[in-house]
Amino acid sequence: MISLVETRALIEAGKLTPAAAIGQCLAAIAAQDGDIGAFVRVDPGARPGPAGPLQGICVGVKDIIDTADFPTEMGAVAYAGWRPKADAPIVAELKRLGATVIGKTVTTAFASMDPAGTRNPRNQAHTPGGSSSGSAAAVAAGMVPLALGTQTGGSIIRPASFCGVAAIKPSFRFLSIVGVKPFSHSLDTLGFFAAGVADIAYAMAAVAGRPDLETGSVVNPRIGVVIQDFAGAPAPEGARALEAAIRAAERAGASVREITAPAAWGEIWRLHPILQSYEACRNLAWEHSTYGDSLPPRVKSELDAGRTVTAAEYDAAQAAAASARAAAQGVFAEVDVLLALSAPGPAPVTLATTGDARFNRLWTQLGTPCVNVPAYVAPGNLPVGVQVIAPYGRDGLALAAGRFLEKALGPVMS
């Protein structure tokens, strides 16, 4: 993988030109993307942006995020060739800071659950996860040092786990979601993939204009391992990954204890589909009525389901979400951060599913920042990640704790 921080250090030391850094990404894409299929389209003439903290850094942008210079096709035939007027604010900010948008990465249709064709660079018979399939795969394959993704259920953290890369799902609305095709606006969250947590922290600090996101650290953190019985048991490889992370954290000085999820958390985990489908069928109402049965089947089925949810059911789900967020304050009174699996186990050996978001949707509902760290590699070169979860609004703490755990685990993926 390409380290963003190392690339920037080389550029700042005059040992690598921004143009050469971009050339390396273009070469890696040319060499690998025919097999992987991480990109919808690439700019073969990509050039460095203005001088700035991200000059020379190539970014893959999930294809539900508006770009003025590339079509934005939402992974859907309905949007073939569609070109937005303006860059999404996150894209404009990356470019302002010097970054180069090298291309648009594959998304499942409307960031829902119909799989796209991208393969997992760690083992091409396996899914890379979704819906941010191309962004996770592009970073894992060493094609780009940074990529943008979004999560409504588990669309950042799960593909990061399957592909063995670092990623952040920040606090809800920490990064502006403007210019990103909405699915469920109470849940949609914009985030980053990169080789390591330090790379993520560097990018987050730059785009948010918050240097402290990069400079925080934690010593002997109190870590709670969350028992989510309602979400079912992990696969054996998942259990091994969580165990590896716990042991490494303890060796590095953390105190680790089990935490039983409050009842309110189980309730919003259960209600997630109600809330999501009610909003999705409204946000995609034009697509639903214009394209109907020609929409991909899982999108179509979710939009149909949303029409059966009543306003009272939706209100109840929102009220439960508020209760669950309130309950989080009690949990975080006892520990600094939480630790949970990023996925039930390694990537399934199929391209017909993007995997299961059952270990993700609680955190998306809570709006808490989550950082994926690869923790274990199962036979077949299949990574499994864990996520470090901090209180809402404490993204710097999530990143610092992620760096702590990453260092404690030592090299897991290259």
Add this chain to the structure above:
Amino acid sequence: MISLVETRALIEAGKLTPAAAIGQCLAAIAAQDGDIGAFVRVDPGARPGPAGPLQGICVGVKDIIDTADFPTEMGAVAYAGWRPKADAPIVAELKRLGATVIGKTVTTAFASMDPAGTRNPRNQAHTPGGSSSGSAAAVAAGMVPLALGTQTGGSIIRPASFCGVAAIKPSFRFLSIVGVKPFSHSLDTLGFFAAGVADIAYAMAAVAGRPDLETGSVVNPRIGVVIQDFAGAPAPEGARALEAAIRAAERAGASVREITAPAAWGEIWRLHPILQSYEACRNLAWEHSTYGDSLPPRVKSELDAGRTVTAAEYDAAQAAAASARAAAQGVFAEVDVLLALSAPGPAPVTLATTGDARFNRLWTQLGTPCVNVPAYVAPGNLPVGVQVIAPYGRDGLALAAGRFLEKALGPVMS
């Protein structure tokens, strides 16, 4: 003005066809819009939508709201001829319920403060207010029974006051803002203009799928009149409008008392420009960097100002807003609804400004539902409105109290 409720009653009774109702709007537009300039463009072939609660109802849609069938030009040369891919969810829902989008209404550029050319139908030498200039004017002139607007400072309630129409700025995010060009995403709020509060309630109940928004009522409400010393004094005509509303409410059985705004409300009133400009310069970053000095001067100046706001200042403004929302709970423990002026006075006698939002921005920051009711007509046929304000999420109460006050005041505007 055209009553939505009466139009629907005539259609349901078989005394008016949906096509004829649309024809009347087209005729009114043809007769008047040359002088008023409320519409950017109109569909001369407008036809009824499917059977439903809004069939035969023509809607004017503010031109920052995405429509697949019309260009959406944001009031800005930069977007001349720009056509979005999809209808905004609110537009799709109106059409699904049978309504006809008859055209796009004039907005100031990006819904900011550079005036557009629309004239006030009550007195054409005066501004109709803004930024939802065309929507307020189209309803006031009897061209349409319903129009969509948005408010970030005072862009719904102030033009409603200047034009003498009913309007609602609902609770923050009560109506989905998806597909509406963002300016300040913590403030942008979608709402309606119509001839009377019952018309607004009918439309809100239909699009939200919440019949109780239309059927609520209040008896002998406890009304608090808010003293906002920090916002300055009203014009004499404003003071008269507020006095008229208080006297009418008391005669109809309300108990009215003065309420001094909590200190936290003054603080967010003061910080509103900080929060708004920080978000606006990011949300319009592509436009800012692409068009620069060719942007309209007030937009350009606000985007420039936003770049000087630090993340710490923005965080402080958001924290103050949270404190102010918490303080609202204390205020509403003592009264059912609040009453305040919708604007300092009547519409200024100029087209070079859209007026002053100083009596609006507190409520936009608080996210509380506000309903404008015309209360007084100053010499020159210049209306002045008052707004009824309910607790966050109690939009049905705001509408019921608005109907109470409207009835108490009796006919003010025709």
